[in-house]
Amino acid sequence: MQPASLTIAIVGGTGFVGNRVADLLRAAGHRVVILSRRTGTDLASPDPAALARALEGCAALVLCAGINREIGSQTYDAVHIRGTAAAVAAAKETGVQHVVMLSFLRARPDGPSHYHRSKWAAEVIVRESGIPFTVLKAGVIYGRGDHMLDHLSRALRTFPVFGLVGMRERPVRPVAVDDVARLLAAAATGEPRLRDRTIEVLGPDQLPLGDAVRCVGEVIGRRPTYVRLPVAAHLLLASAFESLMRVPLVSIAQVRILAEGVVEAAPAAEPPPADLAPATPFSAVSIRAGLPEPAGFGRRDLRWCAAR
Ligand SMILES: NC(=O)c1ccc[n+]([C@@H]2O[C@H](COP(=O)([O-])OP(=O)(O)OC[C@H]3O[C@@H](n4cnc5c(N)ncnc54)[C@H](OP(=O)(O)O)[C@@H]3O)[C@@H](O)[C@H]2O)c1
Numbered sequence: 001m002q003p004a005s006l007t008i009a010i011v012g013g014t015g016f017v018g019n020r021v022a023d024l025l026r027a028a029g030h031r032v033v034i035l036s037r038r039t040g041t042d043l044a045s046p047d048p049a050a051l052a053r054a055l056e057g058c059a060a061l062v063l064c065a066g067i068n069r070e071i072g073s074q075t076y077d078a079v080h081i082r083g084t085a086a087a088v089a090a091a092k093e094t095g096v097q098h099v100v101m102l103s104f105l106r107a108r109p110d111g112p113s114h115y116h117r118s119k120w121a122a123e124v125i126v127r128e129s130g131i132p133f134t135v136l137k138a139g140v141i142y143g144r145g146d147h148m149l150d151h152l153s154r155a156l157r158t159f160p161v162f163g164l165v166g167m168r169e170r171p172v173r174p175v176a177v178d179d180v181a182r183l184l185a186a187a188a189t190g191e192p193r194l195r196d197r198t199i200e201v202l203g204p205d206q207l208p209l210g211d212a213v214r215c216v217g218e219v220i221g222r223r224p225t226y227v228r229l230p231v232a233a234h235l236l237l238a239s240a241f242e243s244l245m246r247v248p249l250v251s252i253a254q255v256r257i258l259a260e261g262v263v264e265a266a267p268a269a270e271p272p273p274a275d276l277a278p279a280t281p282f283s284a285v286s287i288r289a290g291l292p293e294p295a296g297f298g299r300r301d302l303r304w305c306a307a308r
Contacts, residue, residue: 005029005031006030006031006060006188006189007030007033007057007058007059008025008032008033008058008059008060008062008189009032009034009035009054009055009058009061009062010022010025010032010033010034010035011036011061011062011063011065011083011087012036012063012064012065012102013032013033013034013035013036013064014034014036014038014039015036015065015066016141016143016145016146016177017064017102017177017180017181017184018036018062018064018065020143020145020177020178020180020181021062021064021184022034023181024181024182024185025185025188025189033058035051035065036065041054043065043078043079043083043084043087044073044074044075044079045073045078046082046086046087048086048089048090051086051087051089051090052090052093052094054090055090055093055094055096056094058094058096059097059098060096060097060098060099060100060187060189060190061087061096061098061099062100062101062184062187062188063084063087063099063100063101063102063122063126064102064184065079065083066079066080066102066119067079068115068147068253068254069242069252076114076115076117076118077114077118080118080119080121080122081118081122081125084101084121084122084125084126088125088126088129088131091131092129092130096131098131098133098134098187098188098190098195099126099129099131099132099134100136100184100188101123101126101133101134101135102136102138102180102184103119103120103123104116104119104137104138104257105137105138105139105200105262105264105265105266106137106257106260106262106265106266107119107120107122107123107137108120108266108267109121111256111266112256112259112260113252113253113256114253115253115256116253123135123137123198127198132195133195133196134194134195134196134197134199135197135199135269136183136184136187136199136201137199137200137201137269138175138180138200138201138202139172139173139174139175139200139201139202139203139262139263140172140173140175141174141176142174142175142177142286142287143286143289143290144177144289144290145177146177146290147247147254149287149290149291149292150292151247151249151250152216153216153220153291153292153294154292154295154296154297155249155297156213156216156217156222157220157222157294158296158297159224160225161224161226162213162217162224162226163227163229163233163234163237164209164210164213164226164227164228165209165229165234165258165259166228166230166231166234166258166259167228167230169208169210170209170258170260170261170262171206171209171261171262171263172206172208172209172258172261172263173202173203173204173205173207173262173263174203174205174282175201175202175203175280176203176278176280176282176286176290177290178280179203179279179280180201180278182276183199183201183272183276186276191276193273194272194273194276197270198270199269199270199272200264200265200268200269200270200271200272201272201278202263203278203281203282204277204278204279204282205281205282207282209258210226212282213226215284215287216287218284219288219291220294231255231259234250234255235252235255237250238251238252238254238255243303244302245301245303246300246301246302247301249297
């Protein structure tokens, strides 16, 4: 039975995944309240009264906000931990009945970057909130508007040599954004099998990261020379990209993520119910559907050019 029309708040509803969740919820007849810096809510300096006003009358709160590199006041502690705590406190105050959080598959207390550790801390805040919750721990998500296909395809179009992360091949299970958004929307609208659960969200196909990159290259007709570079070299490059680029080609946290593979939750999490499990194959069709307009990297991607 279709649930009645609900009002659902999405923190991070302007982002790649949050925007897709908002579209799905609206298409199903629900009202969506979008919160992000672009709509006046900065989790790094939250206003508790404004958050509570925004959540008034909401049945569910979906947390899709996050960063993958730190700039100024936008730190992992501020956005992921204190920001989540503020949003969850406002949800409690206003009687929101369900909190749904999109976390990362391998977010854990002893993770290899503060991204991992801060996302874990946010998971704990959600699980211990006293409000019914769903935590979805997703691996690498791809689709139109993403970071993965966007950055990969633009890098493959720009550089004749492409550096793969680490001297050993690591596996990934890319998951299509629509499959993730469907799970988030189901949780937010009260799917009972997702209530009070921490669930891993992975695509149906497992492949070496290098093959995933080559698949994207094949689809856009690029065959650069692929070289393997040690993780330490990638960390140096990522540090340079973080200082130079508006959105880094790859961030330090992303190198740490790719260096250990992205195929199973850590710590272990439950699989989704079979009928809600991601099923979109990582194929030429799904890659093509998620590609941005053809473009390479240029001056507009540099931080100081973008700021003008
Ligand atoms: N994409 C993936 O492969 C993947 C996989 C697993 C988990 N995740 C997690 O899922 C979440 C969303 O990922 P995404 O790929 O959709 O990221 P995204 O496209 O970068 O979107 C991030 C969202 O967070 C908002 N945001 C960032 N800083 C904020 C702040 N200080 N206050 C309020 N809102 C803020 C952004 O909006 P404004 O810029 O308007 O503030 C945007 O709506 C992230 O937490 C990410 O760690 C992503």
